[in-house]
Amino acid sequence: APLPNPQPTVLSAIRSSLAEATSIATIFAPRVITYAGADATSDVLLSPEVRAAKVLHIATHGYFNKTTPDIVGLVTSGGFLGFTELFSTPFSARLVIVSGCETMRGKDYTGWGVRSLADGFLSQGAGSVIGTLWSVSDAATAALMDSFYRKLHRGAGSSAALQAAQRELLASRRFSDPYYWAGVALASSNRGYDLGKL
Numbered sequence: 001a002p003l004p005n006p007q008p009t010v011l012s013a014i015r016s017s018l019a020e021a022t023s024i025a026t027i028f029a030p031r032v033i034t035y036a037g038a039d040a041t042s043d044v045l046l047s048p049e050v051r052a053a054k055v056l057h058i059a060t061h062g063y064f065n066k067t068t069p070d071i072v073g074l075v076t077s078g079g080f081l082g083f084t085e086l087f088s089t090p091f092s093a094r095l096v097i098v099s100g101c102e103t104m105r106g107k108d109y110t111g112w113g114v115r116s117l118a119d120g121f122l123s124q125g126a127g128s129v130i131g132t133l134w135s136v137s138d139a140a141t142a143a144l145m146d147s148f149y150r151k152l153h154r155g156a157g158s159s160a161a162l163q164a165a166q167r168e169l170l171a172s173r174r175f176s177d178p179y180y181w182a183g184v185a186l187a188s189s190n191r192g193y194d195l196g197k198l
Contacts, residue, residue: 006040016142017059020099021066027153041078043084057145062100062117063130069107072117074100083120086177090125095158099141102184103131118187128158128188140180145171162186 020035025032033053035044036154040060044050051168083106098117106116113119118129130148132141147165152158162184169181 006016016138017099018147019142020057020059020145023142024149028148038077039137040076042076042085043078045074045081046089047078051091051093052087053094054055055097056091056126057097057099059099059185061146062098062103064102064116066103067106070115072106072115072120074098074117083115083117086117087120087124091121092125093121094127095130096121096126096128097130097145098132099130099145101132101135104129104187106135115136122187123187128186130158130186132140133183133185136183140169140175141184143172143175144181144184159186159188 004036006114008046021034021036025034033049035041035050042102045058050056058074061074062073063071063080065071065157071082098121104114104116104118106114106119108114116131118131121129144165147168148161151161156164166181169175170178174182
């Protein structure tokens with residue numbers, strides 16, 4: 001039987017994803033390669049060059065649905081990229097950020113863990129993954145990521161940079177509610193990755 005189509009019929013644009021990409025490119029220039037819009041295809045994400053990036057930032061729609069929790073994936077300009085295809089070969093990134101909704105959610109398999117995008121990156125060789133536990137605000141996530149990358153660029157480890165960025169949003173007037181920042185979490189295969197400078 002065919003699998004249910006995990007994509008909604010119409011996906012809204014993530015307005016702040018380009019702002020995220022621009023911010024990262026500005027902070028880390030000239031060491032950043034950006035794929036945006038029609039260039040952000042599944043083939044690009046599956047390419048050896050992207051899989052070997054030191055830091056990989058993906059700002060797109062994540063897919064998770066409680067009624068079909070074993071189907072997780074990402075939306076690219078080429079369509080839906082599911083768990084099996086995305087993780088068919090290793091990733092060597094020290095840090096992967098999946099800036100989309102519910103990217104740390106998935107089916108909980110007893111004795112194995114949650115089959116989520118974050119778990120997939122870790123099991124395929126990524127050092128650490130930052131993802132989300134619920135549907136997040138586009139504008140708040142862009143602000144959080146800008147703060148996170150500025151702190152990371154100044155030498156903070158990914159764990160300290162994320163905590164400091166979350167505290168910054170907590171102290172802000174616009175994004176102080178925990179909904180805006182508490183759903184962003186870090187998972188790691190090696191704590192040493194999170195403490196040192198990238």
